[in-house]
Amino acid sequence: MKQRYLSESIAADLKSKMVFLGGPRQVGKTTIAKDIIGSGQKSQYYTWDKIDQRRRALKGEWDPESPLVLLDEFHKYTKWKTWIKGEYDTHKGRHQFLLTGSARLNVFRRGGDSLQGRYHYYRLHPFSLAEVLKKKNKISPGKELVFQNYHAEDASAVETLLRFGGFPEPFLAQDERSWRRWINERHERFLKEDVRDLTRIQDIGNFSLLTELLPQRVGSILSINSLSQDLQVNFRTASLWLDVLENFYYSYRLSPYASKKIAAVKKEKKLFLWDWSEIENEAARFENMIGSHLLKLCHYLQDTEGWKTELYYLRDHHGREVDFMICQNQKPWFAVEVKLNDESISPHLTYFREKLSIPYVYQIVKKGNVNVFKNSVHLMSADRFLNALV
Numbered sequence: 001m002k003q004r005y006l007s008e009s010i011a012a013d014l015k016s017k018m019v020f021l022g023g024p025r026q027v028g029k030t031t032i033a034k035d036i037i038g039s040g041q042k043s044q045y046y047t048w049d050k051i052d053q054r055r056r057a058l059k060g061e062w063d064p065e066s067p068l069v070l071l072d073e074f075h076k077y078t079k080w081k082t083w084i085k086g087e088y089d090t091h092k093g094r095h096q097f098l099l100t101g102s103a104r105l106n107v108f109r110r111g112g113d114s115l116q117g118r119y120h121y122y123r124l125h126p127f128s129l130a131e132v133l134k135k136k137n138k139i140s141p142g143k144e145l146v147f148q149n150y151h152a153e154d155a156s157a158v159e160t161l162l163r164f165g166g167f168p169e170p171f172l173a174q175d176e177r178s179w180r181r182w183i184n185e186r187h188e189r190f191l192k193e194d195v196r197d198l199t200r201i202q203d204i205g206n207f208s209l210l211t212e213l214l215p216q217r218v219g220s221i222l223s224i225n226s227l228s229q230d231l232q233v234n235f236r237t238a239s240l241w242l243d244v245l246e247n248f249y250y251s252y253r254l255s256p257y258a259s260k261k262i263a264a265v266k267k268e269k270k271l272f273l274w275d276w277s278e279i280e281n282e283a284a285r286f287e288n289m290i291g292s293h294l295l296k297l298c299h300y301l302q303d304t305e306g307w308k309t310e311l312y313y314l315r316d317h318h319g320r321e322v323d324f325m326i327c328q329n330q331k332p333w334f335a336v337e338v339k340l341n342d343e344s345i346s347p348h349l350t351y352f353r354e355k356l357s358i359p360y361v362y363q364i365v366k367k368g369n370v371n372v373f374k375n376s377v378h379l380m381s382a383d384r385f386l387n388a389l390v
Helices: 007-013 029-037 051-059 080-091 152-164 168-173 176-198 204-217 224-231 235-247 282-305 347-356 382-386
Strands: 018-022 043-047 068-072 096-101 119-123 251-254 270-273 309-315 321-328 331-339 360-365 371-374 377-381
Touching (some): 007 119, 152 382, 204 270, 235 251, 270 282, 331 347, 377 382
Parallel strands (some): 018 119, 360 377
Antiparallel strands (some): 251 270, 321 331
16 A cells, blocks of 8 residues: 555645644654655655754755655754744745654644644544545535445455554554564654653653553543552653653543533543554454544544544443544534444433434444444444445
8 A cells, every 4th residue: 555545635735835744653654755755746855863864954955956845753853843934934935844743743842933824734544444445435524424335355354454453564464473573663662762752751661551551441431540540650640641642642532522411421531542453352442443443534524624523422420321423513423332242222322312413323343244224223344334434
């Protein structure tokens, strides 16, 4: 797989503004840059990790014959926002700037001169089923998803994604030994090159232990108090570390959807990982995979089309819960309950559908070739459902 799902949108936006591309380490940001280089446009590439390239870039001595400037990991420079603003304002008529980084570039190292209005921000996700199958679905927020006919190879691709995750290297290798080595090497580089170099965290040992504890808490209400006790650090430190993990695209948390109609809980968040392959429990890994596909859809619609789509979960004070719901302009669009094998319709799903007037509700199971509509709920297999996303 060469071209990624964001390549065309990024290339188009570079004609009018800078583009910042964030995402987890080793998710394929450099691949997109190479896609654009391969499109025939002359370009120049600089990475922060090579001293000679870093020096040339910071001097701003851009090649006038190569209009596209690709800058990798330059958020590691303390004053990067002020610097790139000056370069863009000076050279925007002659050069296009694409910045990539394994951190949330739109918030990382706040302060300095404002970049507002000068860039478009994209978040690159791991492979999803639709991307693996090279499907380009036209999705309209608020409208029903369009589902394809069942194909056995789609179910096989779901199994591969569930086992090896959606990061390009382990997914394409599909080898247990390669996957284990990749996990270890990615963790080591994440701790040494991102956390240690770019934050003020000194207790790397306990921070590393946090990353080992989180896969066991996926899909559950995350108690920061419990984590702080396990790590023997105070609440504020544990909370700060979780924010760091989110800023570096290691994990993400979902908030409950707030509505007086259901007496919703307000502060309890659920935890998920960007790399679901790390999760041992199959049911939790399956739920995380579905959630990550839904988050990818929300980010895609936000970043490329400007739609206000958000991903939540549903839970009320009586303990009724549904795994996911996507909203458009804070109005329910569709809800999703995830079951590994259980094909009996969840009563919580039908309850929330009625209370919140959710237009479309789905119950997703791992088993292939399931497609049933009952009790106003669409019960379907993961391969059929994920095929309709991004």
